[in-house]
Amino acid sequence: MDALDQRLAQSAVTACEACFGVKITPEQIQLQQTRKEFDGDRTVVVFPLTRHSKASPEATGTALGEWLVANDELVAAYQVVKGFLNLTIVPTYWTEQLLQIHTLDAYGIQAEGSKSKVMVEYSSPNTNKPLHLGHLRNNFLGYSVSRILEAAGHEVIKVQIINDRGIHICKSMVAWQKFGNGETPDSSGLKGDKLVGKYYVAFDRAFKEEVANLMAGGIAEDKAQKQAPILLEAQAMLHRWEQGEAEVVELWRTMNNWVYDGFGKTYTEMGVDFDKLYYESDTYLLGKDQVAAGLESGVFFKKDDGSIWIDLSDEGLDEKLLLRKDGTAVYMTQDIGTAILRYSDFPGLERQVYTVGNEQEYHFKVLFTILKKLGVDGAEKNHHLSYGMVELPEGKMKSREGTVVDADDLLEEMAGTARDMATELGKINDLSEAEKDTLFKQVGYGALKYFLLKVSPSKSMMFDPKASVDFIGNTAPFIQFNYVRAASMLAKCTDAGHNTDISTIDAAVWDTDELRLIQQALMWPATVELAAAHYDPSLVANHAYDLTKAFSRWYQDHPVLGEENVSVRDARIVLTQCVAHQIKTAMGLLGIEMPKRM
RNA sequence: GGCUCUGUAGCUCAACUGGAUAGAGCAUCGCACUACGGAUGCGAAGGUUUGGGGUUCGAAUCCCUACAGGGUCACCA
Numbered sequence: 001m002d003a004l005d006q007r008l009a010q011s012a013v014t015a016c017e018a019c020f021g022v023k024i025t026p027e028q029i030q031l032q033q034t035r036k037e038f039d040g041d042r043t044v045v046v047f048p049l050t051r052h053s054k055a056s057p058e059a060t061g062t063a064l065g066e067w068l069v070a071n072d073e074l075v076a077a078y079q080v081v082k083g084f085l086n087l088t089i090v091p092t093y094w095t096e097q098l099l100q101i102h103t104l105d106a107y108g109i110q111a112e113g114s115k116s117k118v119m120v121e122y123s124s125p126n127t128n129k130p131l132h133l134g135h136l137r138n139n140f141l142g143y144s145v146s147r148i149l150e151a152a153g154h155e156v157i158k159v160q161i162i163n164d165r166g167i168h169i170c171k172s173m174v175a176w177q178k179f180g181n182g183e184t185p186d187s188s189g190l191k192g193d194k195l196v197g198k199y200y201v202a203f204d205r206a207f208k209e210e211v212a213n214l215m216a217g218g219i220a221e222d223k224a225q226k227q228a229p230i231l232l233e234a235q236a237m238l239h240r241w242e243q244g245e246a247e248v249v250e251l252w253r254t255m256n257n258w259v260y261d262g263f264g265k266t267y268t269e270m271g272v273d274f275d276k277l278y279y280e281s282d283t284y285l286l287g288k289d290q291v292a293a294g295l296e297s298g299v300f301f302k303k304d305d306g307s308i309w310i311d312l313s314d315e316g317l318d319e320k321l322l323l324r325k326d327g328t329a330v331y332m333t334q335d336i337g338t339a340i341l342r343y344s345d346f347p348g349l350e351r352q353v354y355t356v357g358n359e360q361e362y363h364f365k366v367l368f369t370i371l372k373k374l375g376v377d378g379a380e381k382n383h384h385l386s387y388g389m390v391e392l393p394e395g396k397m398k399s400r401e402g403t404v405v406d407a408d409d410l411l412e413e414m415a416g417t418a419r420d421m422a423t424e425l426g427k428i429n430d431l432s433e434a435e436k437d438t439l440f441k442q443v444g445y446g447a448l449k450y451f452l453l454k455v456s457p458s459k460s461m462m463f464d465p466k467a468s469v470d471f472i473g474n475t476a477p478f479i480q481f482n483y484v485r486a487a488s489m490l491a492k493c494t495d496a497g498h499n500t501d502i503s504t505i506d507a508a509v510w511d512t513d514e515l516r517l518i519q520q521a522l523m524w525p526a527t528v529e530l531a532a533a534h535y536d537p538s539l540v541a542n543h544a545y546d547l548t549k550a551f552s553r554w555y556q557d558h559p560v561l562g563e564e565n566v567s568v569r570d571a572r573i574v575l576t577q578c579v580a581h582q583i584k585t586a587m588g589l590l591g592i593e594m595p596k597r598m
Numbered sequence: 599g600g601c602u603c604u605g606u607a608g609c610u611c612a613a614c615u616g617g618a619u620a621g622a623g624c625a626u627c628g629c630a631c632u633a634c635g636g637a638u639g640c641g642a643a644g645g646u647u648u649g650g651g652g653u654u655c656g657a658a659u660c661c662c663u664a665c666a667g668g669g670u671c672a673c674c675a
Binding site: 030032033035038043045047048050057081082083084126163167168305307317318323325326328330331357358361362363386388389391396421422425427443451455458460461462464468470471472473474477478480481482485488489496523526527530542545546549552553556559560561562563597598 | 601604612619
């Protein structure tokens with residue numbers, strides 16, 4: 001609901017009182033954009049009002065329409081179609097609004113800190129494998145939601161929790177010791193995360209071999225899987241790590257640092273960043289303390305074997321384990337610790353947003369409930385930003401079947417496609433290699449980001465590496481292309497000596513296409529707010545596309561540069577400036593950059 | 599099996615959270631234009647919104663039910 005809707009709702013309330021003698025509230029007035037096949041700009045749905053007017057929908061609409069035209073200077077005309085009252089707004093209103101947008105650099109963007117402080121967690125990888133397509137959706141989503149929340153006025157702290165300890169890390173460590181021959185990222189030229197991932201795979205291969213051998217010796221599969229020597233080694237290493245054995249800790253630190261170097265490069269390519277990093281190795285002990293405290297206060301209980309649980313059956317949930325009988329932490333343990341630590345790290349934090357796949361919905365439901373029971377203030381405001389899996393044509397990604405789409409590979413491929421496309425079109429041949437490189441990344445990565453973000457987060461989505469990411473149609477490159485040609489045209493206007501610093505517009509110049517384009521642009525602030533409230537970048541993506549599409553259509557037959565009539569030209573220049581600026585702003589919230597040329 | 603999410607054009611997705619004749623892109627077919635940057639624009643075709651009930655002035659949207667698919671119910675993360 002924008003300013004105009006509020007104003008019209010207020011008028012309609014007054015009209016109801018004047019016409020029917022009933023007092024209602026503005027919330028009872030249903031307003032919507034008039035569908036394009038009818039005359040008018042805004043529509044009042046009159047059905048709900050008929051029980052107040054005690055008249056037919058048509059009669060009710062007509063009465064209100066008459067009153068509004070007579071008493072509200074913004075309403076130029078009305079038309080009743082069935083139960084819908086279509087209002088035409090005076091053109092000067094749109095012109096004024098456009099000029100207002102024009103003067104604002106941050107139209108639709110709230111001042112930072114005008115709303116609460118929130119934390120957004122995303123990425124949160126394990127340190128034993130490189131990032132893949134699923135992480136890309138996660139990262140783009142988390143980063144974009146952060147930007148959108150900022151745009152809506154929140155102070156945002158971007159964080160991740162790095163799962164840097166546990167049996168999975170030890171597997172890579174054991175394999176590297178056995179088969180690595182001292183290989184390092186420097187010696188091999190392999191990216192650090194790829195190197196460590198390689199040994200994780202090597203572990204798995206060796207493990208399977210050993211299991212097969214044991215089974216050949218007559219041992220049952222489930223037993224063999226528990227007895228495989230290399231697995232026992234990994235478990236022993238985890239134990240030594242927890243004891244703080246220097247040699248093991250040193251190896252752990254070294255290999256994790258390789259991974260962080262590798263991840264760092266990928267994050268830079270992706271264009272995402274973090275304000276603070278949390279490491280599981282730092283927080284899992286805090287979680288244990290919290291569990292101990294909760295046991296003390298009676299929120300948790302201990303079973304005979306010494307394991308600690310919480311009973312959530314009152315909440316319609318299960319009993320949930322919080323500490324193993326041997327006293328070691330589980331996933332939930334450390335998440336409790338991390339959550340509480342974050343509140344003390346950032347006083348005044350209103351809520352935490354966890355960008356994590358939908359397979360963990362139950363986990364977060366339990367986590368938030370536990371936090372509430374522990375008496376954490378505002379725990380119920382936390383939000384699990386749950387998103388659906390990215391599926392491939394052949395089904396789910398399976399590392400065992402080699403169907404995992406690697407993040408680095410995919411990014412490179414995208415930039416390569418952008419290169420092929422641009423080379424074929426041959427419009428940027430005079431750019432330097434460095435400029436081209438930047439451009440191909442802007443376009444290629446932009447296409448990928450847009451593809452992953454334009455779908456509502458909650459839905460699982462299909463990704464066909466060969467066919468999915470287009471550069472035409474509803475895509476980032478289409479939007480970028482229109483931005484570029486708008487910018488190019490504006491530059492030519494300047495070159496031609498046209499005044500581009502315009503502060504007044506003759507309201508009589510607009511045609512219906514243009515009025516529609518202006519109205520599209522006016523929906524931006526409401527879009528930002530809605531996207532922030534729903535943690536949904538797809539709303540921003542759709543807005544950017546709709547605006548661009550409307551612009552592209554308009555551009556086709558509305559000349560600017562060569563327009564002789566100066567007041568028409570001025571109006572079109574302002575319109576183009578506003579649209580281009582808004583497209584850039586919107587795409588920026590998706591983490592997508594606009595090139596200067598393409 | 600319990601809980602949960604999802605089901606919309608051949609394909610990938612929308613639909614301002616209950617409003618008018620359900621919209622885009624891709625693919626297909628046709629058309630336009632000296633192109634302010636053609637990575638373009640316009641049009642055609644394509645739908646019983648999975649089926650069946652219900653609620654109401656009005657349902658893709660809410661309720662019930664059946665079917666189909668995903669997720670989850672670990673001393674994994």
